[in-house]
Amino acid sequence: MTSTIALKEVAYEQPLADSEGAVCSTKHAWARVPPEPSQAERAELKARICRLLKEKNAVMVSHYYVHPDLQDLAEETGGIVSDSLEMARFGRDHPAQTLVVSGVRFMGETAKILSPEKTVLMPDLDATCSLDLGCPVEEFSAFCDQHPDRAVVVYANTSAAVKARADWLVTSSCALEIVAALKAAGQKILWAPDRHLGAYIQRETGADMVFWNGACIVHDEFKALELELLKQEHPQAKVLVHPESPAEVVALADAVGSTSAILKAAREMDAAEFIVATDNGMMHKLRTLNPGKTFYEAPTAGNSATCKSCAHCPWMAMNGLADVARVLETGANAIQVDTALIPRARQPIDRMLAFTAALKSGQSTAGLVPHLGAA
Numbered sequence: 001m002t003s004t005i006a007l008k009e010v011a012y013e014q015p016l017a018d019s020e021g022a023v024c025s026t027k028h029a030w031a032r033v034p035p036e037p038s039q040a041e042r043a044e045l046k047a048r049i050c051r052l053l054k055e056k057n058a059v060m061v062s063h064y065y066v067h068p069d070l071q072d073l074a075e076e077t078g079g080i081v082s083d084s085l086e087m088a089r090f091g092r093d094h095p096a097q098t099l100v101v102s103g104v105r106f107m108g109e110t111a112k113i114l115s116p117e118k119t120v121l122m123p124d125l126d127a128t129c130s131l132d133l134g135c136p137v138e139e140f141s142a143f144c145d146q147h148p149d150r151a152v153v154v155y156a157n158t159s160a161a162v163k164a165r166a167d168w169l170v171t172s173s174c175a176l177e178i179v180a181a182l183k184a185a186g187q188k189i190l191w192a193p194d195r196h197l198g199a200y201i202q203r204e205t206g207a208d209m210v211f212w213n214g215a216c217i218v219h220d221e222f223k224a225l226e227l228e229l230l231k232q233e234h235p236q237a238k239v240l241v242h243p244e245s246p247a248e249v250v251a252l253a254d255a256v257g258s259t260s261a262i263l264k265a266a267r268e269m270d271a272a273e274f275i276v277a278t279d280n281g282m283m284h285k286l287r288t289l290n291p292g293k294t295f296y297e298a299p300t301a302g303n304s305a306t307c308k309s310c311a312h313c314p315w316m317a318m319n320g321l322a323d324v325a326r327v328l329e330t331g332a333n334a335i336q337v338d339t340a341l342i343p344r345a346r347q348p349i350d351r352m353l354a355f356t357a358a359l360k361s362g363q364s365t366a367g368l369v370p371h372l373g374a375a
Contacts, residue, residue, distance in 0.1 A: 032124065034320030045321040046073055052328035053077050058098035058121075060324070061087040063107060064259050065281030065316040070102040070324065081285065083259050084156045085171050088114045089353070100328065101335075102319045104129045108335040109160045113345050120335040123323035127315040129157050130217040135193035137161035140212065143190070147210060150190040151182055154348070157216070158193060160337045164344035169352045172243055173258035175201050178355055181369045183207040196220065200243040200250055218300075218313050219244035222277045226299035227252055230275055234296060237273035240265055241298070245277050249298070253277070266290055280311045 037045060046069075053059065060079035062070045071081045080090045084107045091099040092114040099120045101108045106129055108122045135154075140162055144152055154166040155175070163169060170178050179201050182189055189207055191198040193214030202209045222245045231239065231252070240262045241253035250256055255265035259282060266274055266286050276282060277298035286295050300311045327333045337345070351368070358365045 032126070033314075033317045034322060037321060042069065042321065045325055048325050049073060049321065049328065050077055052325065053100075056098050056328055057096050058100055058328060059091070059094050059096035060100045060102065061091050061111070062101075062319075063087065063103035063281075063316065064285055065279040065313055066102045066319045067281075067317070067321075068284040069321050070319055071284060073321070073324075074102070083171060083173070084110055085169075085349075085352075086260075087111065091115055091118070091120075098328075100324055102324065103127070104132070104313070104315050105335075106132045106157055106159060109337055110156065110163075110349070112335045112337045113160060113163070113342055113349065116337070116339070116342050119331070121327040121331070122333050122335060123320060123327060124318045125333045125335075127318040129313075129315060131155065131157035131193045131214050132159055132162075134214040135159070135162055135212060137165065140192060141165050143192075143212060147190050149188060150210065151187045152190045152192075153179065153182070154192050155194055155197065160341050160345045162192070163348055164341045166348045167351075169348040171258060171352075172197060173260055174352060174356050174359075176204055177359060177365075178352065178369075179207050179209075180205045181355070181365055185369045185371045187369075187371075194244050196246055196250075197244050199247060200256070203247075216244045216313075218279050218311050219277070220246065221300035221311065222246065222249045222298050223300065224248035224252060226301070227275065227277065230296065230299055234273055234275065236271065237275045237294075237296065238265075238269050238271040239275045239298070240277065242278035249277055262286075263289065266293065266295070278311070279313055279316065281313070281316060 060074040060077055062074040062081045074081050088111040091111045097118055099111050099118055101111050101122050104127045108120050112120045135158055152166045153168045153170055154162055156171050183205055189209045191209050192212030195211045195213055198211045219242055238254040239252055241250050241256050243256050273294045275296045275298050280297050283295055355365050355368050
């Protein structure tokens with residue numbers, strides 16, 4: 001039996017930059033957010049999904065930012081909860097023929113690039129990303145053409161077409177090492193799309209970089225002044241910050257890093273309280289893995305705003321149990337990537353995977369990064 005759920009529209013408006021009292025520079029975004037199922041509906045949906053995963057030879061891969069139901073169910077059924085590249089790599093290596101990707105569109109595309117022979121389904125194909133939307137391939141290609149002497153390094157949060165225009169792909173967990181290696185090889189860098197992450201990497205490595213002017217609508221909203229006030233309320237709390245946040249917020253951090261680095265810091269740091277500046281979808285995993293610790297959301301707005309913290313991606317919120325069940329039953333929402341793009345889009349991903357594998361195994365990465373002028 002299938003069910004249809006009503007969807008509500010959620011708008012994120014951008015006040016004019018010069019508006020009196022403007023506190024938020026969030027770009028216009030929208031999302032269809034599924035209503036919370038009742039306890040009985042949740043149990044029925046989970047049971048149906050478990051049955052369908054077996055019938056369809058499918059596995060769930062979920063991002064840390066989606067609803068806790070989807071995180072828990074992925075792990076309970078042999079899938080994974082992780083960041084975008086680990087999700088795609090897990091899907092590539094898993095024997096399942098169908099991947100159900102709970103996240104945003106670029107994650108589904110990346111999974112398809114690494115597993116073109118598999119079916120990749122998503123709960124909602126309209127779930128996207130401000131970094132992806134803010135980096136259209138035509139304009140980005142023109143920007144690259146203006147800087148032909150630079151290695152093109154793009155963040156995972158980009159379309160397949162943008163990846164195909166890049167030399168290297170990075171995630172927030174390996175960007176520092178890859179950019180440092182490129183610098184050591186004498187290469188100058190064109191970075192896209194997140195300007196905050198790029199600026200952080202430039203400060204840490206001293207690399208010669210030019211930036212595409214993009215930002216995540218969630219991380220861009222963290223406020224240093226409000227974070228300092230929250231620190232005064234919780235003086236024992238350690239501050240964990242994702243480097244997609246503004247520089248003045250990063251400067252207040254006790255630990256800066258990717259989602260996996262934030263999880264590691266929360267587990268290993270000698271503290272019982274933490275203030276976390278990343279998407280609040282992370283709170284579920286942080287609290288699950290650290291039951292004796294307290295986590296506070298870093299503030300995304302100021303005193304004149306209607307909320308103190310609303311740090312959640314509107315598109316991540318579009319993923320829900322009912323749509324997972326629907327796409328498994330019908331095969332709807334299959335991700336398609338132009339087959340002509342796949343080999344070129346895969347090249348920067350494979351370079352990153354080879355580099356990170358060498359790092360993990362303690363091998364030299366020197367031969368993986370050609371020096372300037374090398375063929």
